[in-house]
Amino acid sequence: MARFELQDADFGTALGTAMPLGDTLFAMGLRLAADPAQVVSAHMYFNLADRMGVEDAAFHRQDLAGGMTRVQVARAQRLAREWLARN
Template sequence: MARYDISSIECGALGAVDTGIVYFQLGLSYATGRSVPLDRVSAHKWFNLAARAGVAGAAGLRRELAAEMTPDEIALAQRAAREHLGLH
């Protein structure tokens, strides 16, 4: 079996990754506890980033989730989203 060094392959050859969709999928995973622990703060963070990337439906799911969260949890999720943007 051949081994490839991913860092040496141009990203264009692999196809573009839509980070908004990835963020949306992460939000769904954390909101439902699918493959990860159920975590509303993390779900809100990822839906927030997906909505910022223009993914349809992300803002609505973020709003539904926020209705079940405390103001402190929402603030924590928003802070985490800002930190993520600062790093990436």
């Protein structure tokens, strides 16, 4: 799992354009959701993006959770809490 050092409200420079952290986390969730082996991480990133106010993050998180086990969802939630505690 990636660890980010947060300096300010902007994060990421895809194509040379700074993106807010929530949008960056949402984009990471979208990218990882396509890989069945990464659903826990994708759920975690959608959860974090939702907490940061990204409008579609909750929808994608719930959609992804529909195909996950309870253990996977619980792990994703724990990882999100740990990420928040570190960052």
